[in-house]
Amino acid sequence: MIKYLRENLKTRKRLRLLKKYFEPRKEFLKEAKILFLHKATAKDIKLTRSRVSVFPLFPSLKIPAYAFASVMLLLVMSAGTIALAEKQNVSPENPLYNLKRVGEKMQVQLAPETQKTGLHQKFAKRRLEEIRHIKSEIQKTDGDEYSRRKLAEKQQKTLEELNKDFRKDVTFVIETIEVQIMPEETTQAPAPPSVTEEPPKKIETHESQPEHIQTPEEIPIKNEIISKSIAEKRAENLCQSVLEMIGEHEEMENNFDSRNSDSNWREIKNKCSPVLEKNNKSGDNGQKKFKKIENNDGKNKSERNDQNDNDED
Amino acid sequence: MDLFTTDFNKEAEKLKNGDKNAAGKIFNHFSPKIFSFFMTRTAQRETAEDLTQEVFLKLLDKIGTFDKNLGGFSSWFWQIAKNTLIDHYREKKSFPISDPDIAAKKSLIANSGNMQKTAIEKSEVEEIIKIVKKFSDEEQEIFSLHFLSDLSYKELSKMLNKSEGNLRVVVHRIIQRIRKSIK
Numbered sequence: 001m002i003k004y005l006r007e008n009l010k011t012r013k014r015l016r017l018l019k020k021y022f023e024p025r026k027e028f029l030k031e032a033k034i035l036f037l038h039k040a041t042a043k044d045i046k047l048t049r050s051r052v053s054v055f056p057l058f059p060s061l062k063i064p065a066y067a068f069a070s071v072m073l074l075l076v077m078s079a080g081t082i083a084l085a086e087k088q089n090v091s092p093e094n095p096l097y098n099l100k101r102v103g104e105k106m107q108v109q110l111a112p113e114t115q116k117t118g119l120h121q122k123f124a125k126r127r128l129e130e131i132r133h134i135k136s137e138i139q140k141t142d143g144d145e146y147s148r149r150k151l152a153e154k155q156q157k158t159l160e161e162l163n164k165d166f167r168k169d170v171t172f173v174i175e176t177i178e179v180q181i182m183p184e185e186t187t188q189a190p191a192p193p194s195v196t197e198e199p200p201k202k203i204e205t206h207e208s209q210p211e212h213i214q215t216p217e218e219i220p221i222k223n224e225i226i227s228k229s230i231a232e233k234r235a236e237n238l239c240q241s242v243l244e245m246i247g248e249h250e251e252m253e254n255n256f257d258s259r260n261s262d263s264n265w266r267e268i269k270n271k272c273s274p275v276l277e278k279n280n281k282s283g284d285n286g287q288k289k290f291k292k293i294e295n296n297d298g299k300n301k302s303e304r305n306d307q308n309d310n311d312e313d
Numbered sequence: 314m315d316l317f318t319t320d321f322n323k324e325a326e327k328l329k330n331g332d333k334n335a336a337g338k339i340f341n342h343f344s345p346k347i348f349s350f351f352m353t354r355t356a357q358r359e360t361a362e363d364l365t366q367e368v369f370l371k372l373l374d375k376i377g378t379f380d381k382n383l384g385g386f387s388s389w390f391w392q393i394a395k396n397t398l399i400d401h402y403r404e405k406k407s408f409p410i411s412d413p414d415i416a417a418k419k420s421l422i423a424n425s426g427n428m429q430k431t432a433i434e435k436s437e438v439e440e441i442i443k444i445v446k447k448f449s450d451e452e453q454e455i456f457s458l459h460f461l462s463d464l465s466y467k468e469l470s471k472m473l474n475k476s477e478g479n480l481r482v483v484v485h486r487i488i489q490r491i492r493k494s495i496k
Contacts, residue, residue, distance in 0.1 A: 024348040040336035
């Protein structure tokens with residue numbers, strides 16, 4: 001037993017010696033600890049693991065992963081709410097109304113130039129409906145004097161803003177008609193007769209001879225006539241739509257007498273009237289040309305029907 | 314409370330946030346053990362120091378990926394140490410203590426500057442090393458982790474995926490062999 005204990009003690013002593021032999025130097029531990037603590041408390045190392053690169057072109061530009069995920073989640077939720085508000089066409093009292101307006105602004109910003117006019121026309125109609133809705137709500141207002149007054153003030157403020165936005169949208173549509181769609185009608189003299197008179201004859205012969213193949217000179221002339229006719233029709237439709245909206249707006253504002261109509265509306269009406277008059281005057285020639293071309297190509301049937309209706313009128 | 318599994322998990326979570334005290338506690342607890350582990354496996358003091366430092370820098374790089382729900386910090390950290398050693402063997406073609414090359418032993422003794430290098434002690438240490446060199450790789454690993462790095466059976470069990478009973482048997486056998494050899 002004593003021998004066993006002695007052997008055991010000897011073994012333990014040797015192991016302790018070996019362990020002591022394998023201990024690190026104190027200087028090394030001190031230096032390594034300083035380095036480790038310095039690195040551990042440095043923010044750049046601490047966050048390295050949880051950062052993600054957002055922009056492929058700038059891989060060094062990184063943000064924390066949780067922040068990136070939060071921003072993405074927020075964006076998705078906002079986009080969903082805006083889409084919902086836009087789809088349901090919420091009224092100005094609705095809490096989602098401001099989001100709907102943000103969505104509209106984004107649509108206008110992102111849309112190509114050719115579609116912006118249509119969007120402004122659509123939004124002008126919306127503003128008109130909203131003005132009508134607010135006015136109907138004003139008539140229904142109940143409650144005590146104080147709350148009614150407060151509500152009326154709020155509604156009046158909303159109405160002012162809606163009117164302002166309606167004007168902006170309508171003005172944009174009219175300016176587009178003036179600048180982009182009908183530049184010749186408002187700023188230039190009518191096109192020379194050689195361009196407008198010669199092609200119909202050729203096309204008439206084409207009508208009588210269906211197997212006739214168009215010459216290269218005929219194609220651009222024909223295209224020009226088509227695009228001009230479409231532009232005229234589009235401008236006319238837009239003007240009519242705008243005038244209808246202004247009429248409805250004036251009706252709501254009780255401005256039945258044109259003398260009371262404010263200068264802004266009068267100006268817009270003045271801008272629209274040449275377009276409508278010109279289309280009425282040149283309706284016979286231009287529309288006939290357009291009709292013939294359309295008959296030959298079998299395109300734009302709906303527009304052709306509109307032209308026929310106008311002719312009958 | 315189990316210090317091994319619980320407390321260092323907390324320290325690890327604090328280390329993620331750059332807590333200096335937590336970093337200090339982890340370093341103080343693990344650095345001598347990890348150094349001893351590398352020392353027995355590489356038989357070179359400089360290499361063991363370099364590897365120890367490397368393991369702690371790796372810890373800072375990987376601490377963001379540590380998940381306390383998947384296991385204890387200590388096992389996770391020791392696994393980093395073991396992988397570092399494997400990488401070292403691959404890159405440097407260095408020899409562990411089990412390598413028969415006598416240069417390892419000479420280097421081990423020549424580089425030791427932490428104790429009185431008396432002739433008796435040297436011979437005693439050499440005697441133990443000679444005995445340990447005859448062990449299998451697994452026995453050497455258990456010997457270094459249990460006797461030199463002071464890892465408990467529970468820690469070893471988690472690290473090496475062996476039952477505590479099995480480890481006790483292996484350790485007992487190691488002691489028996491050493492005792493017989495140094496009679």
